[in-house]
Amino acid sequence: MEKIAFFDAKPYDRESFDKANKDYDIHYFEDKLTAETAPLAAGCRAVCAFVNDTIDSAVIDTLCAGGTKLLLMRCAGYNNVDLKYAAGKLVVLRVPAYSPYAVAEHTMALILLLNRKVHKSYIRTRDFNFSINGLTGFDLHGKTAGVIGTGKIGQAFIDICLGFGMKVIAFDPFPNEELAKSKGFTYVSADDLFAGSDIISLHCPLTAENKHIINEESIKKMKKRVFIVNTSRGQLIDSEALLHALREKRIAAAGLDVYEEETDIFYEDRSADIAHDETLSLLVCMPNVIITSHQAFLTEEALSAIAAVTLANADEFFGGKGEYSNEIKV
Ligand code: NAI
Numbered sequence: 001m002e003k004i005a006f007f008d009a010k011p012y013d014r015e016s017f018d019k020a021n022k023d024y025d026i027h028y029f030e031d032k033l034t035a036e037t038a039p040l041a042a043g044c045r046a047v048c049a050f051v052n053d054t055i056d057s058a059v060i061d062t063l064c065a066g067g068t069k070l071l072l073m074r075c076a077g078y079n080n081v082d083l084k085y086a087a088g089k090l091v092v093l094r095v096p097a098y099s100p101y102a103v104a105e106h107t108m109a110l111i112l113l114l115n116r117k118v119h120k121s122y123i124r125t126r127d128f129n130f131s132i133n134g135l136t137g138f139d140l141h142g143k144t145a146g147v148i149g150t151g152k153i154g155q156a157f158i159d160i161c162l163g164f165g166m167k168v169i170a171f172d173p174f175p176n177e178e179l180a181k182s183k184g185f186t187y188v189s190a191d192d193l194f195a196g197s198d199i200i201s202l203h204c205p206l207t208a209e210n211k212h213i214i215n216e217e218s219i220k221k222m223k224k225r226v227f228i229v230n231t232s233r234g235q236l237i238d239s240e241a242l243l244h245a246l247r248e249k250r251i252a253a254a255g256l257d258v259y260e261e262e263t264d265i266f267y268e269d270r271s272a273d274i275a276h277d278e279t280l281s282l283l284v285c286m287p288n289v290i291i292t293s294h295q296a297f298l299t300e301e302a303l304s305a306i307a308a309v310t311l312a313n314a315d316e317f318f319g320g321k322g323e324y325s326n327e328i329k330v
Contacts, residue, residue, distance in 0.1 A: 004072070010267065035056075094326055169186050210236060212241075
């Protein structure tokens, strides 16, 4: 039986993979994959990693020295893999789509919570405080959603916004005009999106070009009191600039499922630790910021699909065809 070293394993991962797996000897490690933990994979021809694992040159060298040939990313994004260095050393496969609905629905959940202040009502009524002062929101109907990235998740989110009676404008370097026409949204430039949106939602991959696409300059171009929602990757937003704009009340609210320095924090219980990330500490304390722990994907359907596609990716590799449907190439 081929061995798979499975890093950053959580109980829900084990459950979904154990249910789907028949053919592999999966060694679950709770640790994230780093230069320190990579030797644990020695003797495993496949390694399975997730969004906050580090797959840099040092890790790739250690994995290869231990006999690893295949990296199975059990996620869609792969900004944490040094693909150039991996080329010719490891085959890197991923799960390009598992449930765009899971992420799109979580995005709208963040918007609804922030707008209608449900997080505050929940706390108030638990304390038998039934006052509604300070909880005024606005109708989403008729407002403009600005969607950055119109791939699978962006499209699912656009459908939700249109269902709410919102207008949708979108920016994507590879616009699909037929899609826009059929759904009823409009492609605009990034600057026009910043200027015209009441809510801006990020649904693009993190690349070298779009790191900090939300920064001090782009925030200046936005409507005053805009909402920003990020369920894509933390580094798309300059967190310091976001914090500054929230304090100045130029941004009215932020919903963040991802954070640029999330790697050592998200997915862990840090409640007994002294927090060292001042920006995150300040963001968490703001009444108009909701942070979730990179959980937008976390539905039963998505977990089953991730396990099924990851194991099918392993089957393709070990089947020896040499061609892989979900290969990430440089
Ligand atoms: P996709 O590949 O289907 O679509 C991405 C779209 O972004 C494409 O249309 C592409 O042309 C566009 N794009 C590329 N560069 C861009 C840029 N600089 N500005 C605007 N658009 C750009 O990807 P999918 O499945 O829709 O996922 C989007 C992102 O969502 C992933 O890359 C990942 O970072 C994030 N994600 C987050 C999850 C979570 O749990 N929070 C779970 C799954 C994905």
